[in-house]
Amino acid sequence: MKQKLKYFMSRFKERDIIFISYILIFFGLIILFSASKGVITKESFFIKQILWVLIGTIFVYIFRNGDYRSLEKWSYLFYFITIFLLIIVLFKGEGRASRWIGLGWFYFQPSEFAKLVIILALSSFLSNKNIRRFPILFISLIIVGIPFLLVFKQPNLGTAIIFIFIFLGISYIAGITRAQLISLFLFAIFVSPLIWTVMKDYQKERILVFLNPMRDPLGKGYNILQSKITIGSGGLIGKGFMKGTQTKLAFLPEYHTDFIFCLIAEEFGFIGVVIFILLYFYFLDKILEIISISKTEFGKYVACGIFVMFAGHFLINLGMTLGIFPIVGIPLPFISYGGSSLIVSLLCVIILSSIEKYSTLF
Amino acid sequence: MGREIFLRKFVIFFIYVIILRCFYLQIIKYPYYYQLSIKNCIRTIETGIPRGIIYDRNGRVLAKDAPSANLVFVPYDLKNIEKVVEILSSICDLDKEYLIKKLTKKYINPFDRIILKRDLSSKEISLIEENLNDLPGVFVQESIKRVYLFGEKTAHLLGYLGEITQSQLEKLKDKGYQMGDFIGQDGIEKQYDEYLRGIPGGIQVEVDALGHQRRILGKKEGIPGNDIFLTIDATIQEIAYEELGDRKGCVAIMDPRNGEVLALVSNPSFDPENIVLYLKEKKHLEKPFFNRVIKGAYPPGSIFKIITEIAALETGVIKEYDRIECTGAMEIGDRIFHCWKEEGHGWVDINFALPFSCNIFFGTIGVKVGVSKLIEYAKKFELGKPTGIDLPGEVSGVIPEPTKADPLNLSIGQGPITTTPIQLLSLISIIANGGNIWQPFILKKIISAKGEVLKELLPNLKKTVYIDEEALEILRKGLKNVVEFGTGTRAKVEGFEIAGKTGTAQRAATQLELPTYGAFVCYAPFDRPKIAVVVFLDYGSSPQAAEIAGRILKRIFIPEKIEDENETETEIFYEQI
Numbered sequence: 001m002k003q004k005l006k007y008f009m010s011r012f013k014e015r016d017i018i019f020i021s022y023i024l025i026f027f028g029l030i031i032l033f034s035a036s037k038g039v040i041t042k043e044s045f046f047i048k049q050i051l052w053v054l055i056g057t058i059f060v061y062i063f064r065n066g067d068y069r070s071l072e073k074w075s076y077l078f079y080f081i082t083i084f085l086l087i088i089v090l091f092k093g094e095g096r097a098s099r100w101i102g103l104g105w106f107y108f109q110p111s112e113f114a115k116l117v118i119i120l121a122l123s124s125f126l127s128n129k130n131i132r133r134f135p136i137l138f139i140s141l142i143i144v145g146i147p148f149l150l151v152f153k154q155p156n157l158g159t160a161i162i163f164i165f166i167f168l169g170i171s172y173i174a175g176i177t178r179a180q181l182i183s184l185f186l187f188a189i190f191v192s193p194l195i196w197t198v199m200k201d202y203q204k205e206r207i208l209v210f211l212n213p214m215r216d217p218l219g220k221g222y223n224i225l226q227s228k229i230t231i232g233s234g235g236l237i238g239k240g241f242m243k244g245t246q247t248k249l250a251f252l253p254e255y256h257t258d259f260i261f262c263l264i265a266e267e268f269g270f271i272g273v274v275i276f277i278l279l280y281f282y283f284l285d286k287i288l289e290i291i292s293i294s295k296t297e298f299g300k301y302v303a304c305g306i307f308v309m310f311a312g313h314f315l316i317n318l319g320m321t322l323g324i325f326p327i328v329g330i331p332l333p334f335i336s337y338g339g340s341s342l343i344v345s346l347l348c349v350i351i352l353s354s355i356e357k358y359s360t361l362f
Numbered sequence: 363m364g365r366e367i368f369l370r371k372f373v374i375f376f377i378y379v380i381i382l383r384c385f386y387l388q389i390i391k392y393p394y395y396y397q398l399s400i401k402n403c404i405r406t407i408e409t410g411i412p413r414g415i416i417y418d419r420n421g422r423v424l425a426k427d428a429p430s431a432n433l434v435f436v437p438y439d440l441k442n443i444e445k446v447v448e449i450l451s452s453i454c455d456l457d458k459e460y461l462i463k464k465l466t467k468k469y470i471n472p473f474d475r476i477i478l479k480r481d482l483s484s485k486e487i488s489l490i491e492e493n494l495n496d497l498p499g500v501f502v503q504e505s506i507k508r509v510y511l512f513g514e515k516t517a518h519l520l521g522y523l524g525e526i527t528q529s530q531l532e533k534l535k536d537k538g539y540q541m542g543d544f545i546g547q548d549g550i551e552k553q554y555d556e557y558l559r560g561i562p563g564g565i566q567v568e569v570d571a572l573g574h575q576r577r578i579l580g581k582k583e584g585i586p587g588n589d590i591f592l593t594i595d596a597t598i599q600e601i602a603y604e605e606l607g608d609r610k611g612c613v614a615i616m617d618p619r620n621g622e623v624l625a626l627v628s629n630p631s632f633d634p635e636n637i638v639l640y641l642k643e644k645k646h647l648e649k650p651f652f653n654r655v656i657k658g659a660y661p662p663g664s665i666f667k668i669i670t671e672i673a674a675l676e677t678g679v680i681k682e683y684d685r686i687e688c689t690g691a692m693e694i695g696d697r698i699f700h701c702w703k704e705e706g707h708g709w710v711d712i713n714f715a716l717p718f719s720c721n722i723f724f725g726t727i728g729v730k731v732g733v734s735k736l737i738e739y740a741k742k743f744e745l746g747k748p749t750g751i752d753l754p755g756e757v758s759g760v761i762p763e764p765t766k767a768d769p770l771n772l773s774i775g776q777g778p779i780t781t782t783p784i785q786l787l788s789l790i791s792i793i794a795n796g797g798n799i800w801q802p803f804i805l806k807k808i809i810s811a812k813g814e815v816l817k818e819l820l821p822n823l824k825k826t827v828y829i830d831e832e833a834l835e836i837l838r839k840g841l842k843n844v845v846e847f848g849t850g851t852r853a854k855v856e857g858f859e860i861a862g863k864t865g866t867a868q869r870a871a872t873q874l875e876l877p878t879y880g881a882f883v884c885y886a887p888f889d890r891p892k893i894a895v896v897v898f899l900d901y902g903s904s905p906q907a908a909e910i911a912g913r914i915l916k917r918i919f920i921p922e923k924i925e926d927e928n929e930t931e932t933e934i935f936y937e938q939i
Contacts (some may be wrong), residue, residue: 173365232387232395246399270388274381281377291366307369315376322383 015286017356018060021334021349024283025053025342027276028335031263034242035256035337045256045337052339056346063347068354072127072298075120079143082117085110086150111151111159112340116348118147118163119305122170127297131174140171155199158330162312169308170301173291223259227321230255231265238269256337258329261321277318284311290356299355306348405436405569407475410506411543412560414587416520416550418596419622419806423511425520425551427586430507431487433479437469439499446497453489454479477542481507481635507635508544508551512596514631515603518653519594519753519804521549522634548651550590550804552754557808557816560587588816591806593622598918602627605913609906611899612654612783613914618791618885618894620821621800623751628654654898656756659780660879662745663867664719664849664904666775668793668837671716673739674727675833682836685709688722699725699770702866716840717848719864721774728773734764736772742827744799745781749788751802752819757782775865783881787896790863790883792827793841794891796834799824842888845908850882852905853912859888860915864904882907886915893918 011019029049036046089110122143129136144167152160172181196204230246239245244266246255255263265273287307294300310333317332319325331338333345387395416425433454440446447461456479464478478500482490487502494500508523510516524547526539537556539545545559546552563584568577602613602625612628632640632650640650652658674680690706692699701707701721707714715723728736740746746761762778771777784802792799800821807818841861844850849864862884869878880902885891895914897907 169369172369175365228387229395229398231384232391233399234388235392235396236389245403265384265388270384273384273388277377277381281373284373285370288366288370291369304366304369311369311373315373315380318380319376322380322387324379324383 015282015289017283017286017290017352018349020279020283020286021346024279024334027279028260029053030241031260031267031335032256032337034244034267035260035263037242048339049337049342052342055339056343059343060346060350063350064353066350066354067358068299068302068351069296069358071120071302071351072124075117075124078117079121082110082114083146083150086114086147090150090153109340111154111156112338112344114147114151115159115162115166115309116306116344118144118166119170119302119309122167123298123301123305126170126174126301131171131176132180137171137176137180140167152195152198156329158316158328161316161328162309162330165308165312166305170305173304174297174301223327224323227259227262228323230259230262231322234266234269234273236270238265238267238272241267243267257331258317258327258336259321260332260336261318264335280314284314287352290352290359293359294355295359299359303352303355306352309348310345403568405475405567407503407567408562408564409504409584411562412506412584412586413508414558414560414589414808416558417589417591418594418599419592419624420595420597421591422596424516424592424594424596425508425510427506428509430481430505432477432503432505433482433486433490433500434475434477434503435465435500436475437465437467437499440465441498442496446500449493449496450478450500453493454482454486475501475503480505510634512600513635514633515600515627516594516596517549517631517634518628518651518655519549519599519626520634521546521551521553521754522632522637523547523551524637548653548755549753550592553752554590554805554808558587558590561585586811588808588810590808592804593617593624593806594626594804595624598914599625599627601625601914601917603629603631605910605917606897609899609910610901611897611907612658613898613910614655614784614787614896615914616787616791616802616894618794618800618891621791621802622806622821623802623804624893626653626655626753626804628652653753653755654900655783655896656749656751656753657782658898658900659757659759659782660881660898661777661779661867662775662781662786663865663879663881664721664775665786665789665863665865665881665883666740666745666773666779667716667719667724668789668841668863669739669743669745670724670728670731670736670773671712671837671840672829672833673731673735675712675836676830677731677735679730680712680727682713682832683711685711686715686723686726688720690722692722692725694729694770712836713840713843716837716863717843717846719844719849724773725770729769731769731773733767733769733772736769737761737764737767740779743789743792744824745785745789746779747785749782749784749802750822750824751784752805756784759785776867783896783898786865786881786883786898787894790885790896791894793829793834793837794861794885794894797827797829799827838888841884845884849904850884850908853882853884853908853915855886855912855916855920858886858915858919860884860886860912861888861891862908862911864908866904877901878903880904880907882911884908884911884915886919 012023029046032046032049036044122140125143126136126140131137131140144163148160148163151163226246230244233239233246244263246262246266264276268276284307287303287310291300291303291307294303313330313333316325316328317330320327320330331341333341412427415423418424433450443462443465446465447458450456450461451458461478464476469476482502490497490500490502510520523544526534526541526543526545530545531539531541534545546555551558561584563582565578565582566580598615602615606613606627606629608629610629613625614623614627615625616623630648630650675682687709688701688703688707690701690704699722702719706722707718707720710718710720710723712723714720740761746759748756748758750756759781760779762772766778768777772779788799788802801824803819803822805817805819808816810816838861841863842859844864845853845860845862850862853860853862862882865881865883867879867881880899882897882904883895885894893915895911897911897914899907899910
């Protein structure tokens with residue numbers, strides 16, 4: 001027992017990326033158990049999430065010794081398959097936010113996988129190329145632009161924003177110049193009025209309400225307000241595990257997915273929040289380390305893309321629950337309920353682990 | 363390359379921002395958000411404000427509370443408003459526009475329960491309960507309603523309950539009244555609302571996000587208000603209402619010995635339990651809420667001849683047997699003044715002129731008395747001045763300035779003079795009791811739940827006017843003869859002596875031959891007056907009014923057969939007097 005504990009501590013100190021991510025997953029499961037109100041049935045998302053964790057663990061087991069460099073060859077194939085799936089979703093999808101594809105008993109979101117696939121494709125394209133050359137930058141923009149438009153049309157604003165983050169992160173690490181960034185930024189400003197007209201009304205509303213949430217306390221600003229109440233009422237030490245009233249009585253919708261952070265804040269208070277954020281930062285910092293030690297450009301870019309993806313999710317998710325950013329539907333990786341997101345996150349972690357391994361092997 | 367160092371700094375910066383934000387929300391603003399979170403899941407549901415019971419003089423219940431069910435919603439919990447509107451409009455017969463307006467309105471406290479419809483039928487309740495799953499935020503809530511046992515018969519007397527208006531709220535805020543409260547909007551309910559109104563009860567419940575009740579945290583029983591006893595006699599009130607029938611007009615009955623009002627009826631009336639009906643169905647064109655007894659100001663017509671006669675006799679302008687010839691018309695200056703009887707009454711003295719209400723006679727003596735003296739007398743008998751009856755909204759009527767009045771018209775109660783029926787009732791009561799002006803009143807006493815008397819109205823003698831004894835005797839004799847053989851013979855009750863006076867007045871636009879106002883005031887029994895009556899018909903003649911008064915008096919004093927309880931009680935009243 002003591003030995004085991006020692007082993008875990010050393011794994012934690014060594015910052016084994018897979019180990020840290022499992023700590024986060026475990027943390028997430030505890031929160032989801034509370035969110036399930038302790039009721040464990042086949043239908044509860046706590047049980048479902050455990051199933052997803054098991055499936056993800058099988059992936060981890062299969063690919064634990066894989067070489068990330070083989071992905072470079074496959075990345076374009078993955079890319080085109082994903083584009084194809086995104087188009088299918090656009091036409092076949094059901095409901096207002098048509099993001100899912102049904103495969104028998106489970107549904108998955110191609111847009112979640114698209115994040116990883118874009119990272120791979122962009123990294124693969126940019127490795128050993130000079131992004132400062134205009135054609136290269138232009139093609140990079142197209143590689144991200146196509147899935148961006150498809151996802152934006154779904155409409156899935158959150159994922160689309162993550163795509164932008166991924167592009168910026170990878171191109172930044174690949175050495176994009178300040179002049180290029182500024183011109184891209186100016187271009188975006190020029191295009192944004194166009195995007196505004198394409199946006200769905202509810203998306204526009206969200207951004208408008210963000211600017212003044214109290215203007216409609218029961219309408220569009222409801223989520224922001226309820227989220228703030230939930231977090232604020234946690235206080236220093238929280239209401240205690242399983243004792244949250246806001247989330248339990250479902251005043252906050254989607255408290256088990258996009259607003260899961262509120263539950264942490266409500267039940268574990270400010271202290272719990274700080275511990276959680278530090279843990280997450282520990283995880284992100286590890287990825288930064290992997291970026292710097294990676295021996296190949298492809299590995300560096302992929303690691304950076306993954307870092308930006310996790311950091312983007314983390315910051316935007318917390319930012320929106322805290323009322324710093326507008327509400328865009330973005331889950332908190334490892335913590336929020338959701339199979340596609342969890343599997344993709346675990347795949348990313350496997351890739352990172354592989355990059356780390358092959359960078360020290362030489 | 364070092365670019366990842368910048369990424370690290372970038373992330374650390376945002377983590378600082380996030381932790382600061384959490385510190386702000388969870389530590390600095392903690393009390394505020396904690397309060398809000400409590401408010402989110404604990405709701406207080408008011409179960410209504412119980413009111414006191416209103417009794418008549420014999421302890422018969424006129425108004426009381428009864429359980430009912432309201433359709434309510436919590437704005438905070440509403441979802442899918444279109445569907446809710448669809449379902450509710452079909453179940454509860456509610457206007458869609460009204461529903462949309464009510465449901466989408468912004469409320470100050472979104473956790474409050476807002477009432478959509480009161481007093482649901484049992485069928486509506488079961489239909490709503492069946493569809494509850496499609497109606498998030500909508501409930502059936504137990505409540506109380508006001509029941510008026512005599513319905514339309516006591517509508518103007520008791521008034522009705524209605525939601526507090528914005529202006530009322532501003533006035534009554536300090537007395538604990540709140541938005542959405544139901545308060546008395548007219549009559550006794552309004553006059554004594556503060557006493558009748560109880561302390562609201564409520565339950566405190568924990569609710570989930572759909573507003574569904576989880577458990578009851580606390581319960582507070584409402585405390586009913588104080589009970590009220592009136593001077594009204596329910597039996598007489600019923601008689602008055604029945605005898606007035608569907609004539610547009612009013613009846614008021616008072617005890618001339620102390621000012622106790624025994625009955626007060628105005629028609630058209632309304633159902634005080636269904637006020638909405640009258641507002642919806644344009645019935646309000648008929649002014650059903652208009653209480654003619656205290657709010658209607660009309661020319662007194664020939665009833666004013668009582669004033670003219672006293673003034674003339676007291677000032678010595680005329681003696682009992684002085685005669686004046688009535689030829690049916692007289693010329694004054696450039697105009698012709700008509701008597702209502704075209705062929706004229708011939709030579710008449712005052713004993714004859716009053717019963718036959720001769721205009722020429724009274725016009726002649728009125729001119730002799732003079733306008734200022736007539737007006738002085740009218741004011742002495744408190745015409746054109748609110749009687750001070752304890753009902754809201756009494757008007758004063760108008761006594762013209764001496765310079766603006768024409769002596770001929772004034773002496774027969776025409777022209778710019780108006781009085782209310784209750785003033786005429788007061789006038790005849792003064793004649794009946796020989797000069798005492800009693801303030802008419804309806805409240806006997808207010809009794810708290812513990813049995814204490816909180817308020818009691820005793821007869822209030824406002825003042826006593828001196829009436830020359832001889833003049834009073836001549837006048838009373840004349841009034842008796844009005845019913846014996848004069849214009850008011852239709853009020854005659856066999857074996858019973860009644861003194862009264864008819865009054866017919868033209869509407870303002872005389873050329874149009876509009877229907878006249880018909881009025882009759884009387885007291886009985888003649889030698890020992892116990893009851894004074896005013897009957898006023900908005901469209902009718904004074905003999906018709908006299909007939910109604912006669913029938914009422916007959917039913918009060920001479921019960922036909924003792925068949926049922928009501929009749930027995932009528933007799934009891936007679937014994938009491």
